Amino acid sequence: MIVVMQAGSSEAMIDAVLERLGEYQLQGHLVRGAERTVIGVVGAAIPPTLKEELEHFVGVKETLRITQPYKLVSRELRPTDTLVQVRDVTVGGNRCVVIAGPCSVESEAQLMATAHAVREAGATMLRGGAFKPRSSPYTFRGLGEEGLKLLAQARDATGLPIVTEVMTMNDVALVTRYADVLQIGARNMQNYQLLEEVGRTGMPVLLKRGLAATIEEWLLSAEYVVAQGNPNVILCERGIRTFETATRNTLDLNAVALAKRRTHLPIIVDPSHGTGKWYLVPPLALASIATGADGIIIEVHPDPDRAKSDGGQSLNHANFAALMPKLVAVASAVGRVL
Numbered sequence: 001m002i003v004v005m006q007a008g009s010s011e012a013m014i015d016a017v018l019e020r021l022g023e024y025q026l027q028g029h030l031v032r033g034a035e036r037t038v039i040g041v042v043g044a045a046i047p048p049t050l051k052e053e054l055e056h057f058v059g060v061k062e063t064l065r066i067t068q069p070y071k072l073v074s075r076e077l078r079p080t081d082t083l084v085q086v087r088d089v090t091v092g093g094n095r096c097v098v099i100a101g102p103c104s105v106e107s108e109a110q111l112m113a114t115a116h117a118v119r120e121a122g123a124t125m126l127r128g129g130a131f132k133p134r135s136s137p138y139t140f141r142g143l144g145e146e147g148l149k150l151l152a153q154a155r156d157a158t159g160l161p162i163v164t165e166v167m168t169m170n171d172v173a174l175v176t177r178y179a180d181v182l183q184i185g186a187r188n189m190q191n192y193q194l195l196e197e198v199g200r201t202g203m204p205v206l207l208k209r210g211l212a213a214t215i216e217e218w219l220l221s222a223e224y225v226v227a228q229g230n231p232n233v234i235l236c237e238r239g240i241r242t243f244e245t246a247t248r249n250t251l252d253l254n255a256v257a258l259a260k261r262r263t264h265l266p267i268i269v270d271p272s273h274g275t276g277k278w279y280l281v282p283p284l285a286l287a288s289i290a291t292g293a294d295g296i297i298i299e300v301h302p303d304p305d306r307a308k309s310d311g312g313q314s315l316n317h318a319n320f321a322a323l324m325p326k327l328v329a330v331a332s333a334v335g336r337v338l
């Protein structure tokens with residue numbers, strides 16, 4: 001439910017509503033917009049009489065039901081776009097972000113080479129996995145804390161904020177010490193305890209869509225993070241499982257355009273995992289920006305043929321640099337900057 005306050009309603013009036021919600025064991029999330037101040041009401045059991053009851057409070061303009069099962073992330077609650085601040089980079093709004101870097105952090109030489117190359121080409125953030133969810137237990141699973149230290153070193157050298165995955169609740173405190181954005185991988189999209197734990201950090205969270213998750217399930221997962229009082233969620237479409245086997249996944253750009261209508265959270269696209277083939281990454285990256293994505297996340301490696309993970313879908317430095325001016329052109333064609 002949404003409680004819309006009258007323009008100019010006082011803090012005391014807002015507090016009175018919040019206090020009553022507390023008496024019902026409900027949470028009130030205050031959203032102050034340029035045009036209106038509203039209170040999002042969430043909780044397991046909203047009494048049927050509450051809507052009517054709150055309309056009698058001084059300062060309350062009206063109360064509205066939120067029709068979607070997700071509440072705090074819905075556009076019904078907050079019509080304007082959420083901006084997520086990551087150091088000096090804003091995700092959401094008019095400027096599109098480009099996050100680039102290797103699938104896995106492999107060595108100092110590999111990470112530093114790619115960090116400098118993507119920065120030179122104009123990337124805004126650096127990605128790299130230190131804890132890798134791999135389909136086979138016999139493949140490279142990441143350098144762990146050593147990888148996080150290398151990422152921090154690359155941030156110091158380039159100024160690029162770093163995005164890296166946290167796979168388990170046990171690692172949240174460790175990864176939080178190094179990362180600027182906590183990535184929740186596709187396989188963990190429905191790990192609800194992990195979502196709540198990253199929610200409690202208050203840090204920016206990059207939430208990938210699950211391999212077989214509907215848009216509604218994806219937004220409900222974002223709701224878990226935001227319900228912990230952390231509004232800093234960036235959604236990421238990374239392809240879903242379909243009957244098609246010619247590509248690794250089917251990149252669902254429908255989901256980007258639709259989710260932009262349903263939620264105020266920023267949405268970026270990962271055409272690397274979405275296609276699984278390096279030569280499909282540039283066209284789908286361009287399509288993502290044209291569709292209205294707030295940015296892209298791309299795997300880049302100095303020598304993709306020798307990568308320890310996802311080499312087949314990684315761009316080399318030259319191909320990444322060649323893509324950047326095209327992204328700038330498409331962004332400008334759709335009224336964005338990059």
Ligand code: PEP
Pocket residue numbers: 103129133184185186187208238273
């Ligand atoms: C990754 O970003 O390298 C990754 C493992 O992504 P996903 O969780 O989307 O498979």
Ligand code: MN
Pocket residue numbers: 103104273299309310
């Ligand atoms: Mn990868």
